[in-house]
Amino acid sequence: xxxxxxxxxxxxxxxxxxxxxxxxxxxxxxxxxxxxxxxxxxxxxxxxxxxxxxxxxxxxxxxxxxxxxxxxxxxxxxxxxxxxxxxxxxxxxxxxxxxxxxxxxxxxxxxxxxxxxxxxxxxxxxxxxxxxxxxxxxxxxxxxxxxxxxxxxxxxxxxxxxxxxxxxxxxxxxxxxxxxxxxxxxxxxxxxxxxxxxxxxxxxxxxxxxxxxxxxxxxxxxxxxxxxxxxxxxxxxxxxxxxxxxxxxxxxxxxxxxxxxxxxxxxx
Amino acid sequence: xxxxxxxxxxxxxxxxxxxxxxxxxxxxxxxxxxxxxxxxxxxxxxxxxxxxxxxxxxxxxxxxxxxxxxxxxxxxxxxxxxxxxxxxxxxxxxxxxxxxxxxxxxxxxxxxxxxxxxxxxxxxxxxxxxxxxxxxxxxxxxxxxxxxxxxxxxxxxxxxxxxxxxxxxxxxxxxxxxxxxxxxxxxxxxxxxxxxxxxxxxxxxxxxxxxxxxxxxxxxxxxxxxxxxxxxxxxxxxxxxxxxxxxxxxxxxxxxxxxxxxxxxxxxxxxxxxxxxxxxxxxxxxxxxxxxxxx
Numbered sequence: 001x002x003x004x005x006x007x008x009x010x011x012x013x014x015x016x017x018x019x020x021x022x023x024x025x026x027x028x029x030x031x032x033x034x035x036x037x038x039x040x041x042x043x044x045x046x047x048x049x050x051x052x053x054x055x056x057x058x059x060x061x062x063x064x065x066x067x068x069x070x071x072x073x074x075x076x077x078x079x080x081x082x083x084x085x086x087x088x089x090x091x092x093x094x095x096x097x098x099x100x101x102x103x104x105x106x107x108x109x110x111x112x113x114x115x116x117x118x119x120x121x122x123x124x125x126x127x128x129x130x131x132x133x134x135x136x137x138x139x140x141x142x143x144x145x146x147x148x149x150x151x152x153x154x155x156x157x158x159x160x161x162x163x164x165x166x167x168x169x170x171x172x173x174x175x176x177x178x179x180x181x182x183x184x185x186x187x188x189x190x191x192x193x194x195x196x197x198x199x200x201x202x203x204x205x206x207x208x209x210x211x212x213x214x215x216x217x218x219x220x221x222x223x224x225x226x227x228x229x230x231x232x233x234x235x236x237x238x239x240x241x242x243x244x245x246x247x248x249x250x251x252x253x254x255x256x257x258x259x260x261x262x263x264x265x266x267x268x
Numbered sequence: 269x270x271x272x273x274x275x276x277x278x279x280x281x282x283x284x285x286x287x288x289x290x291x292x293x294x295x296x297x298x299x300x301x302x303x304x305x306x307x308x309x310x311x312x313x314x315x316x317x318x319x320x321x322x323x324x325x326x327x328x329x330x331x332x333x334x335x336x337x338x339x340x341x342x343x344x345x346x347x348x349x350x351x352x353x354x355x356x357x358x359x360x361x362x363x364x365x366x367x368x369x370x371x372x373x374x375x376x377x378x379x380x381x382x383x384x385x386x387x388x389x390x391x392x393x394x395x396x397x398x399x400x401x402x403x404x405x406x407x408x409x410x411x412x413x414x415x416x417x418x419x420x421x422x423x424x425x426x427x428x429x430x431x432x433x434x435x436x437x438x439x440x441x442x443x444x445x446x447x448x449x450x451x452x453x454x455x456x457x458x459x460x461x462x463x464x465x466x467x468x469x470x471x472x473x474x475x476x477x478x479x480x481x482x483x484x485x486x487x488x489x490x491x492x493x494x495x496x497x498x499x500x501x502x503x504x505x506x507x508x509x510x511x512x513x514x515x516x517x518x519x520x521x522x523x524x525x526x527x528x529x530x531x532x533x534x535x536x537x538x539x540x541x542x543x544x545x546x547x548x549x550x551x552x553x554x555x556x557x558x559x560x561x562x563x
Contacts, residue, residue, distance in 0.1 A: 007366040015354050092319045093350035097367045097407075098340035100318075268319045 004107035005114050011090075017080060021073045025119065030126045032065045033058075053134035056145035062127050063153055063218035070119060070157040071185060071215070078112055078164025079181050083174040092268040101263050108165055109256065116157035123153055152217040152241060159214040159248045166255045169262055185211045204235040210255075213239060213247035270295055270415055270446050271316060275325035278311050278470075285311040286470040288325065293448060293463075295414075298441045300461035300478070301450040302556070308470035309450035310347055313419055317344055340368045343408030344417035349400040353393035357384060357403050360392055361410055370411045378406040382436055398429030405436055416440060418449045422456060434460060454556045466559055473559055481559075488528065491517025491544030492535070501538050505531065516544050 012018040036052040052061040085091040094104060132138060164181055171177035189211050197206040207216065219226075219238040229237040239247065269292065276289040286308040293299045301309045314320035316327050318339055329338035351360045358375055365373035379385045382402035387395070395403065401421060408416050421437065422430040437460055441447055451457050457464055458478060465475040474481050492498040495517060502511055502518060510521040528547050535542050 003366065003369070007363060010359065010363050010366060011352060011355075014359065015352075088353060089348065089350040090352055092346075094367055095319050096317045096339065096344050096346055097364050098337065098342075098369075099367050100337050103367075265321070267314075267321060 001106060001110055004103055005110045008107050008111040012081065018077060021077045025069050025073050026122065028069055029062070029066055029123065030130065033062050033126075033130065036061070050134070053130050055131040055135045055138065055142045057221070058127050058131045058134070059146055059149045060218065060221045062123065062130065063149055064220050066119070066123050066153060067156060067215060067218045070116075071160050074112075074115065074119065074157055075160035075164040075181060075185075076178060078161035079168045079177050080174055082108070082165055082168025083172060083177045086168075086172040087174060095268060105260050105263050109162070109259075112161035112165065113158055116154050116161065119157050120150060120154040124150055148241065149218065152245060155245065155248055155252075156214055156217040159210075159217075159252050162252050162255050162259075163211065163214075166259055169259050202233060204239075207239045207243075208247055210248070210251035213244050213251065216244040217241070217248060219244075269293075269328075269331050270297075271327065271329055271448070272331075273312075273316065273325065273327040276312065276315060276322055276327055277324040278308075278315060278320060279323040284470050286315070286322075289467070289470070289472055291465055291472070291475070293446065295446055296444060298447045298460060298462045299449070300457035300464040301448070301467060302454060302457045302464050303450075303452060303467035305452055307452075307467045309452075309467060310419055311470075312467070313344075313346055313417060313448075313450060317342075317346060317417070319346075340411075341413055342415045342417060343410065343413040344419075345404040345408055345421070346417075346419045349404035349407075351392045351400075351403065351407075354391060356389050356391055357395075357406075358388040360403070361407055364407050364410045368411045373410050374412075375410070378409045379403075381409060381439070382406040383432070398425050398432065401425060401429065401433055402436065405433070405440075409440070413445075415446045415448065418447065420451055421449065422451075422453070466556070486522040486525070487548050488520040488522060488526075488531065489514070489516060489518075489544060489546040489548065490520060490531065490542065492540050492542050494540065497540055498535075498542075501535060501540055504538075505534065 033052060036049050039049050041048055051057040082091075085094075091104065095101065099107070128143075131143065135142075163185075167177050167181045167184075171180060189209050193206045193209055193212060207213070216239040222237075226237040238244075271291065271293040273289055273291045276286055276291075277284070278286040289308075289312060291312075301312065303309050311320060315322045316329070330341070334341050352363070355363075357379060361373065361375045361378065365375070376385060376388070379388050382405050384399060384402055384406060387399065392400070392403070401423075405418070405421070408418070418437065422433050425433060434456065437447065437449070441460070447460075449457070449461060461478050463476065464478050464481050466473045466481065490498070490502075498517060499513075502508075502520070505520075507522060507524050507526050508520045509523050512519040512521075528545050532542055532545060
């Protein structure tokens, strides 16, 4: 497994898009949060912007920024990491050279799991540094009050990239695949949920869509809007962390299963 | 036995790209798969290399003695050279070595054989087509595999590139490797291969040693002012397998070596004035077309 992931590393570490994606993630994750210092204050009832930087809420604010970055940069990279292999016909060459289809599958999913892990470690480091430098009195119990968010962060990143791999494998053409990835998450699924599902059936089940569940692993810290929605609709705006984890795990498993069976059967 | 296919078949919808193909390739052969474009050569190689699933039939590498994934013991290139364009030759070959699970690959040696050592740090996308093709050969050589597979290795190359690639393949053949090469160029197969299989519309038309399948018949073109008289005289000659009438007179298929001067003398002694006498080798293209057209 390590060898497979190392081979993927050899493929990508000198590639420009991969380097740009990583650089953006590394720079933007802490710096977007730090931009919060420029805000005069947050909408009531939160008020002061201090919550963005202190334990334990720093996890949520930083996590939500990471949510967008992972969706946009890592998901995008996952899509092109497959489509470019189809364009260059290197995936089939990998198999001709000696990988089994199972090796291809393990290499791809192993490397997005590893990349998600590295992204999560960086997230944890950033949160710890920012939290410690901004919290006046640090209690360890407060620091890790919502420690499960670390696992949810990893799963969030892995889930976006799994969806990216799925789209990449099924579509194979870079531009169309990237377009579908972005359009599905940003337009199609929201329209399905808010326009269609909610119109016919205003029920918590409107949340149980794959990319929404992924997003709700680390939901937007928008308590006033969430409360307003809950009052009107009679159920919460976001899934609970537990619901989000289970839903994401189920969808991710299904996507992995589809990719695996597709890869086994397809002529390359 | 290096490779054996049994009734190998591939259908793409209603199209039968390969039909019940039986091939036997033994150690040390330089085996040419000869056929026109679209005859099913690449599809066949795609199947035995694991990227295309056969519709029916089976194949077996090394008599089944190299486990479930024998491709690591082969070196192969299919159609175009496929590499990561943004990586150097060296980095691309490192990936190949990783996939083949070779810890200390001799990348420099492989690049030296194909004369690319000077350019090993250059990115693949900066290479000319000939260099790309040669890199593909170097890549196939990584790990010193017993069997090398080349698919149209000189396709799209200029004459110098063709000569270089052929020279390289011949060198590899001299190392005692088994080579399987698909080509639509008869001359190439004749110059490089020891054995040949002729394939058309996915079917095997003929297979065997190159000399037995593609024989270089010697032909004599002969013409006289009095064609009828010549026609009467020709059957009295011996050493021909066939006589064919043509525009200029007749075409004789020689079975054994016979100087034209002796034909001329015999004709003259019979009072026939020859006005056209020419010795030539049957063109290989003609032979190939003959085999493929008969079927």
